[in-house]
Amino acid sequence: GAVVSQHPSWVICKSGTSVKIECRSLDFQATTMFWYRQFPKQSLMLMATSNEGSKATYEQGVEKDKFLINHASLTLSTLTVTSAHPEDSSFYICSARDRVTGNTIYFGEGSWLTVV
């Protein structure tokens, strides 16, 4: 089946620094990728929709200047958490829609971010 790879799987960073998370579709082209955040024992909350070659669409309450999203190619989207703070510590997970099969959405493995 289709594979979405997310890297790193876990990262610890100091408060005030920036962290980049990559999401790659390995064997399909993804015109659209989605970024979610999941706090412990909570659901996945959509942060933004990333379209290849255009600006991301952010959900209400998500700071676009803090969570920078770049979708430069059909197989790669990146999420950069800028000036990270402890409250940004969470499980971040991406998903990608296969442009060929249409509706099918595949998830990356997720990235655990801990800001100390």
Place this chain on the structure above:
Amino acid sequence: GENVEQHPSTLSVQEGDSAVIKCTYSDSASNYFPWYKQELGKRPQLIIDIRSNVGEKKDQRIAVTLNKTAKHFSLHITETQPEDSAVYFCAAIKGSGYALNFGKGTSLLVTP
């Protein structure tokens, strides 16, 4: 936007019993309803899905039903096993942009 409500938040059943999780959605334009199983710290795994032109779908011990009129859909797991223990999320497609909008999740515990 789409609002997905999921109940119950926790569910405990004895091994071999059935488990039912229910979800409602608000956007009548939603046309794709997947169910995911998530184990702690791992990615959600698609276990079954249903499209709006179908009322019921079954895959071995798992089935999903959809009532478009009432805007609700349900997950049914029969002959539950301890390895079914996990958090289950329902979701609905949020309009034509294909962004999944998730329910809050149901923590299912199957006791031997």
